[in-house]
Amino acid sequence: IHSIQLHIESLRTLLLSLESDNFEFDIIAISESKIKKNTSPTVDISIDNYHSPISTPSEANKGGVLLYVNKKLHPKPRPDLKIYEPKLLESAFVEIINPKTSNDIIGVVYRHPLMPVDHFNDVHIRPLITKLSLEKDKNIRIAGDFNVNLLNVSSHDASSEFFDILSSTHLLPTISIPTKFNSSGNY
DSSP: OOOHHHHHHHHHHHHHHHOBTTBOOSEEEEEOOOOBTTOOOSSOOOOTTBOOOEEEOBSSSSOOEEEEEBTTSOEEEOGGGOOOBTTTEEEEEEEEOOSSSOOEEEEEEEEOTTSOHHHIIIIIIHHHHHHHHTSTTOEEEEEEEOOOOGGGTTTOHHHHHHHHHHHTTTOOOSOOSOSOOOTTSOO
16 A cells, blocks of 8 residues: 555545445555554544544554454454564564454465565475464465566576475465566566
8 A cells, every 4th residue: 555644545535435235355464564663643543433543553664564354353462473673574473353253363464575575485484374374274365566477487586486385285375476677677
């Protein structure tokens, strides 16, 4: 969203146009919230019908993540799943307690483009996926911006490894092409 404080009204307007009496999102995952560590938002970032967001602020100029959980759900924060590295990586995780079915674990991750993908894979994503694989009978979803170009899986070892780590536990990306190109040619 590239700054929740600057774009909260646009998000609320979008939700009003998409949601109806028959449909509301269960979870809204936001990356690049630009909420700064040790600084409270200067505007109200709450959204009607959603719990207060579960967040991890950023120490960098960009970054920060938020999870909005619909009030019809019963969230339990999961800080034990959080992966974090100052100025390079933020995440937030929640477990949705479902009385009659399997629980859901939902996460949002933002990897800053400056963090090398191989470091992200080895130090953060592999241990996270290993830990998540121990969560038996739970549905797992991870949203966010990994800043990994999956078009490079056949020519870039770290991108290929990232894809292999996720797919080894049946976590498959739903966005497999870049959504933005930058001027340096990196994705």
